[in-house]
Amino acid sequence: MAQDTDANMPPDAMDEYAKPMQLRLYVVGKTPKSEAAIANLRKICAEHLDGKYELEVIDLRDNPKLARDDQILAIPTLVRSLPMPVAKIIGDLSDTDKVLVGLNLRPRT
Amino acid sequence: MANLAISAVPTAPSVRATLPVIEGLKKARTGIKGLDEITNGGLPQGRPTLVCGTAGCGKTLFSLEFLVRGVQEFGEPGVFIAFAETAEDLANNVASLGFDLRTLEAEGKIAIDHIHIDSADMAEAGAYDLEGLFIRLELAIESVGAKRVVLDTLETIFGGFTDQAMLRAELRRLFTWLKERNLTVVITGERGEGQLTRQGLEEYVSDCVILLDHRVVDQISTRRLRIVKYRGTHHGTNEYPFLIDENGFSVLPLSSLGLDHEASSERVSSGVRALDEMLGGKGFFRGSSVLVSGTAGSGKTSLSAHFARAACLRGERVVYFAFEESRSQLLRNMLSLGIDLAPFVENGLFHFHASRPALHGLEMHLVRMHKIIEDAAPRVVIIDPITNLTSLGTLAEINSMLVRLIDFLKVSSITAMFTSLTSGGQAEEDTDVGVSSLTDTWLLVRDFEMGGERTRGLYIRKSRGMPHSNRVREIVMTPQGIDLLPVYVGPNSVLTGSARSQQARRDEAESEELLRDLQSREVRMDRRREAVQAQVAAMLAELAAEEVDMKRAMRELRTKADQAARVRDEDSVATPESE
Numbered sequence: 001m002a003q004d005t006d007a008n009m010p011p012d013a014m015d016e017y018a019k020p021m022q023l024r025l026y027v028v029g030k031t032p033k034s035e036a037a038i039a040n041l042r043k044i045c046a047e048h049l050d051g052k053y054e055l056e057v058i059d060l061r062d063n064p065k066l067a068r069d070d071q072i073l074a075i076p077t078l079v080r081s082l083p084m085p086v087a088k089i090i091g092d093l094s095d096t097d098k099v100l101v102g103l104n105l106r107p108r109t
Numbered sequence: 110m111a112n113l114a115i116s117a118v119p120t121a122p123s124v125r126a127t128l129p130v131i132e133g134l135k136k137a138r139t140g141i142k143g144l145d146e147i148t149n150g151g152l153p154q155g156r157p158t159l160v161c162g163t164a165g166c167g168k169t170l171f172s173l174e175f176l177v178r179g180v181q182e183f184g185e186p187g188v189f190i191a192f193a194e195t196a197e198d199l200a201n202n203v204a205s206l207g208f209d210l211r212t213l214e215a216e217g218k219i220a221i222d223h224i225h226i227d228s229a230d231m232a233e234a235g236a237y238d239l240e241g242l243f244i245r246l247e248l249a250i251e252s253v254g255a256k257r258v259v260l261d262t263l264e265t266i267f268g269g270f271t272d273q274a275m276l277r278a279e280l281r282r283l284f285t286w287l288k289e290r291n292l293t294v295v296i297t298g299e300r301g302e303g304q305l306t307r308q309g310l311e312e313y314v315s316d317c318v319i320l321l322d323h324r325v326v327d328q329i330s331t332r333r334l335r336i337v338k339y340r341g342t343h344h345g346t347n348e349y350p351f352l353i354d355e356n357g358f359s360v361l362p363l364s365s366l367g368l369d370h371e372a373s374s375e376r377v378s379s380g381v382r383a384l385d386e387m388l389g390g391k392g393f394f395r396g397s398s399v400l401v402s403g404t405a406g407s408g409k410t411s412l413s414a415h416f417a418r419a420a421c422l423r424g425e426r427v428v429y430f431a432f433e434e435s436r437s438q439l440l441r442n443m444l445s446l447g448i449d450l451a452p453f454v455e456n457g458l459f460h461f462h463a464s465r466p467a468l469h470g471l472e473m474h475l476v477r478m479h480k481i482i483e484d485a486a487p488r489v490v491i492i493d494p495i496t497n498l499t500s501l502g503t504l505a506e507i508n509s510m511l512v513r514l515i516d517f518l519k520v521s522s523i524t525a526m527f528t529s530l531t532s533g534g535q536a537e538e539d540t541d542v543g544v545s546s547l548t549d550t551w552l553l554v555r556d557f558e559m560g561g562e563r564t565r566g567l568y569i570r571k572s573r574g575m576p577h578s579n580r581v582r583e584i585v586m587t588p589q590g591i592d593l594l595p596v597y598v599g600p601n602s603v604l605t606g607s608a609r610s611q612q613a614r615r616d617e618a619e620s621e622e623l624l625r626d627l628q629s630r631e632v633r634m635d636r637r638r639e640a641v642q643a644q645v646a647a648m649l650a651e652l653a654a655e656e657v658d659m660k661r662a663m664r665e666l667r668t669k670a671d672q673a674a675r676v677r678d679e680d681s682v683a684t685p686e687s688e
Contacts, residue, residue: 028240040235060241064248067241071225074270075240090270091235102232 021053021103022082026072028060033092037076040093048105078102134341137185137257137293140178141171142480143360147345148336152317157284157294159314161306162321167332167353168297169194170203171321172259174357175295177208180218185256185293188249189221192265196221206357220249226269233271239279242266243286250290258287258294264308284313305337316340322348331470334360350472352480361476361513372396372574377489377524380419381412383593384552387569387578393550394574395488396522398515400545402529403554407565408584409528410434411591412552413491414443414450416526421453425488430478431463432497447589460485466497474498475510479517490518495527515547549573554584560608567593583609 025041027034038057045053060067060075070079074090080103089102100106136150145151152158152175160168176187191199199221200210213219222245250258263280270276287294296314298306305311311318318337323330333348351360376391379399385392393399399416401409410433417427431439439461440450453459462481469477482490498507511527518525527548545551551570556563565584569577582593594609 026241028244031240033236033238037235060244064244067244068222068248072241073224073226073239073245073266074231074237076237077241086230088231089234090231091233091237094235096234098232098234102234 019082021049021080023053023055024070024079024081025055025057026060026067026070026075026077026079027057028075034076036092036094037078040096040099041078044093044096044099048100048103080104136342137179138183139175140182141174141358141360142356143349143351144334144358147349147360148317148339149343152293152295153339153342154293155288155291156316157287157296157314158317158319159296159298159306159310160319160321161298161300161310163300163323166300166321166323167351167358168321169199169261170206170353171319171358172261172295172297173199173203173208173210174206176219176257176259177203177210177213178357179257180213186218186253187220187257187259188246188253188255189219189259189261190246190249191221191223191261192226193262195223195225199223206353206355208357217253220253220255222246222249224265226265228269228271231269236275237272238275239266239283242279242283246286250292256291256293258292260294260296262299263296264298264306264310267308280310280313311337321351326470331472333472350470350476352473352476354480359476359480361472361479371522373522377423378419379412380415380417381591381593383582384412384567384591387580387582387593388550388572389575389577391575393524393572395524396519397549397573398518398525398527398547399550399552400527400529400548401552401554402531402545403565404531404556407554407556408567408586408591409530409554410439410493411443411446411448411586412554413493413526413528414439414446414448415591417459417489417491418448418450418453420489420524421450421458424458426458426460426485427453427489427491428460428462428482428485428487430481430490430492431461432466432492432494434493435463436461445588446586446591460487471498471507471510475514478514482518482521482523488523490523490525491527492525493528494530496530512547545570555581562607564609 023041023045025037027037041055045055058066060072066072072079076090076092078089078093078099080087080089083104087102087104089099093099097106135154136148136152137154138145138151139148160171162168173189176189179185179187189199194202196210196214200214203210210219210221214221224242224245246258249255267273267276296310298308298310300320301307301309305318305320317339320335320337322333322335324333325331332351332353334351335348336344336346349360351358373395375395376393377395378385378392379388401412403409413429417429420427429439434442436454440454443450450459454461460481462478464474466474478492495511498510515525550572553568553570555566555568557566558564566581567584568581569579580595582595585592585594
């Protein structure tokens with residue numbers, strides 16, 4: 001995996017960034033919103049993460065316990081568990097800017 | 110005869126029991142004390158009920174008790190969705206009420222899911238819905254086979270999401286979803302300005318809305334419950350006070366009681382023989398209420414203690430509510446009258462509850478007393494004195510409270526004695542806090558002051574349905590208890606104490622004199638009778654003598670006439686030639 005290093009970054013932050021971003025997208029069934037969320041996320045990842053991510057799409061129909069364990073209420077919900085802190089983004093991810101801000105890929109404006 | 114006719118009228122069957130329930134409207138009993146009475150059977154089965162109120166009014170406890178009782182008493186498993194507290198906090202909070210949530214959870218009777226909503230760590234990017242909530246609900250419901258569901262402060266979701274239109278659509282979907290599954294649901298909501306809940310949840314829940322209130326008046330808090338609406342069924346519309354204690358909720362179903370209690374003709378002794386004599390020789394009616402009013406130190410508590418002891422001796426349980434004395438104080442004081450209640454405390458017949466009136470609000474007192482009475486199931490209840498509660502509210506409030514209490518006692522066929530303290534200058538009719546009309550027997554104890562001493566007089570102001578003495582009796586406290594002595598009622602005053610005994614001596618002297626007088630009159634009478642009889646005898650003798658005289662005169666007269674006739678005949682025979 002290609003590792004971009006930034007000389008200005010502190011070493012631990014570099015470690016964090018060294019790991020791939022861990023993403024989980026919670027959906028329920030194949031609803032238009034779910035399909036849209038998956039498509040939008042894939043597109044954003046391809047454009048902004050350059051392959052440095054791991055994405056898991058979870059259908060809560062198949063595994064409802066995860067909804068409780070991961071405190072999922074809104075559908076779709078995108079959870080970034082790494083790097084810390086955990087970030088949650090809800091919605092069909094059609095607002096790319098907000099997704100990028102939420103994933104800490106772009107500073108808040 | 111009129112009295113007989115009245116008592117012979119059969120009492121109407123309970124109105125409560127015969128109220129028509131609209132066909133098809135099933136109810137899920139809550140098991141919460143009193144609530145099922147005022148809702149006429151419980152919450153609407155298979156439908157949502159909104160329970161709203163301000164913070165700290167007991168919404169969460171209400172809903173938890175609904176679930177726990179559902180499991181324990183009606184075999185209906187439940188789901189608790191907590192939006193505000195974690196499952197851990199919940200279990201700890203209700204452990205003090207004797208609800209063991211952890212065990213119920215482990216047994217698979219109750220499922221608890223804490224839904225944590227924090228908008229701070231959540232970004233919104235596009236359209237979403239609350240399908241996750243449905244997934245979790247379904248999971249929890251299926252895990253225990255729930256029939257009952259609680260959504261505790263559902264409104265919290267309004268703070269977590271910005272898309273209000275979506276939220277409202279989802280709420281609507283949620284209620285439809287719950288109804289389709291035939292779940293009996295309790296939703297709690299915070300009281301909002303100008304409406305029942307902040308987010309107007311009441312517009313989604315159209316079947317039953319219950320409002321809880323916790324208000325503080327004069328530093329005394331009172332909890333109240335009101336059914337704002339209950340579609341398609343009769344329900345009590347009043348504000349009902351309720352209590353949260355170590356056994357959970359108790360709602361007082363006040364006005365559901367009516368004048369439909371059975372009147373007993375059984376009599377119970379007042380514990381004072383002379384008083385029983387005044388009450389037609391038999392004492393009070395069982396299930397009646399007795400008011401004893403009088404000034405301080407007039408013997409009200411002593412009368413109550415007599416009554417309590419008599420009941421204990423009959424083997425009946427007595428609950429004694431004291432607002433002035435502690436238990437040991439009462440026991441000690443009554444011992445001086447020869448009334449030893451301690452054995453009855455030990456064998457559990459005498460229940461004593463002392464509290465300061467200011468400890469609770471008026472209604473709390475009522476709920477508390479109600480609860481104690483229900484738990485102890487006594488035959489006799491004594492409240493000493495009832496007037497100490499007057500500091501807690503307006504006359505109207507106290508009145509309504511006492512009406513409820515008396516109703517409750519009558520329905521339970523408990524004989525009740527209330528004492529009422531009359532303050533010095535007050536007219537005694539004002540002292541009864543308006544309960545005299547509700548009580549069946551009213552004993553008035555009055556102080557009499559004369560000749561440098563104070564004595565107590567008792568009389569029966571009224572006693573329904575029995576002949577009773579109209580005389581004033583003097584209360585005398587002896588080491589053997591209270592005795593009632595007859596007193597002298599003069600034209601201007603009632604004589605008691607030493608004045609009474611003086612009067613008694615005077616009367617005694619007077620009657621002796623009278624006796625002597627009568628005896629001498631009797632002697633005189635005898636003499637006169639003798640004189641008259643002698644006179645009569647003399648007159649009879651005189652009459653007889655006169656009669657003898659008269660008869661002799663008559664005989665003489667006849668003899669003379671005969672002789673004269675004979676002489677004439679002889680003359681005519683001797684001289685015929687001379688013609």
